[in-house]
Amino acid sequence: MRQRADLNHRKYRTDRGPLAQTDSGGDFRPQRQGGKVINDYLKWLQETLAALGYDPGPIDGIAGPKTAAAVRAFQSNMDLAVDGIVGEFTNKALLLALSERLCLPLPADQELPDQPELKNFSATEFACGCGCGLDVVxxxxxxxxxxxxxxxxxxxxxxxxxxxxxxxxxxxxxxxxxxxxxxxxxxxxxxxxxxxxxxxxxxxxxxxxxxxxxxxxxxxxxxxxxxxxxxx
Ligand SMILES: [Zn+2]
Ligand SMILES: [Zn+2]
CATH class of the missing domain: 3.30.1380.10 (Muramoyl-pentapeptide Carboxypeptidase; domain 2)
Structure with a gap:
C-alpha cells in the first residue's frame, strides 16, 4: 500500500496528473489505471474546466459527452490538437491556464526556493511539531x-x-x-x-x-x- 502511494506521489510530482505518464498520452477511460485514481482525476478535470469557464456537465468523476466537449473547447482555444483526449500537453495547458488565471506559480515550479519568503507565515510554521525538521514543500x-x-x-x-x-x-x-x-x-x-x-x-x-x-x-x-x- 505504502509503495503504491509512493508511486502515485512520484507521478503527481513530476507530471502533476495521473494521466500525464500513460505512454499513449492518456485518455479518461477508467480502466487505464484503476477506477479510483482516474475518477479522482476526472473530477479534478471537471472542476478545473468549470473553474476556467467551460461546461463539463456535473462534477461527478464520470466521463461523459459534456466533459469531452468541454475538453475539445479548451483544446481549440489553446491551439492544441482537438481530440477530446487529455494527455500530457492538455494536462499541462490546463495547469498553466489555472495558474495564469490565479497569478500563482505552478505547484511544482522548479524556480521556487526551498524556503519561500512568506508575508504572514514564519519559516517554521509548517514544520513537523516534534522538531525533526520535516517541512512542507x-x-x-x-x-x-x-x-x-x-x-x-x-x-x-x-x-x-x-x-x-x-x-x-x-x-x-x-x-x-x-x-x-x-x-x-x-x-x-x-x-x-x-x-x-x-x-x-x-x-x-x-x-x-x-x-x-x-x-x-x-x-x-x-x-x-x-x-x-x-x-x-
Ligand atoms: Zn517530526
Ligand atoms: Zn491533512
Missing amino acids: APLKVFAQALRDAFGWPLVISSGGRCPTVNRAAGGVPDSYHLTGEAFDGYFPGQMNATVMAQMADFAVGCGFGVISYPKQLFCHFQLAPRNDLRY
Whole structure:
C-alpha cells in the first residue's frame, strides 16, 4: 500500500496528473489505471474546466459527452490538437491556464526556493511539531499565503509535515501526504462554515491542488495531488 502511494506521489510530482505518464498520452477511460485514481482525476478535470469557464456537465468523476466537449473547447482555444483526449500537453495547458488565471506559480515550479519568503507565515510554521525538521514543500507554502491573501483572514496551520511518530499520534493514515511534507491542514478561526469551506476547496482546486474538507472539525486538508472530497 505504502509503495503504491509512493508511486502515485512520484507521478503527481513530476507530471502533476495521473494521466500525464500513460505512454499513449492518456485518455479518461477508467480502466487505464484503476477506477479510483482516474475518477479522482476526472473530477479534478471537471472542476478545473468549470473553474476556467467551460461546461463539463456535473462534477461527478464520470466521463461523459459534456466533459469531452468541454475538453475539445479548451483544446481549440489553446491551439492544441482537438481530440477530446487529455494527455500530457492538455494536462499541462490546463495547469498553466489555472495558474495564469490565479497569478500563482505552478505547484511544482522548479524556480521556487526551498524556503519561500512568506508575508504572514514564519519559516517554521509548517514544520513537523516534534522538531525533526520535516517541512512542507514550497509550492504548498506559497499556496497557503495565496489562500490567506484571497480570503483576507489569518490562516492557522493546524498540521504540516508529520514524521511517522507524529503522524501516528495525530491519527493520520499510514500513507498520509503529511509524511512527505506534501500536505497541510488549515482553518480560518471563527470563519469556518459550509460556504467558506466550499470556497476554500474551489480555490485549492483552481490552483491545481488537492483538498479534503472536514466540515465537522472545521478545517481543510490541502495537498499537492489533485482531489476534492468531503470527509465527515
Ligand atoms: Zn517530526
Ligand atoms: Zn491533512
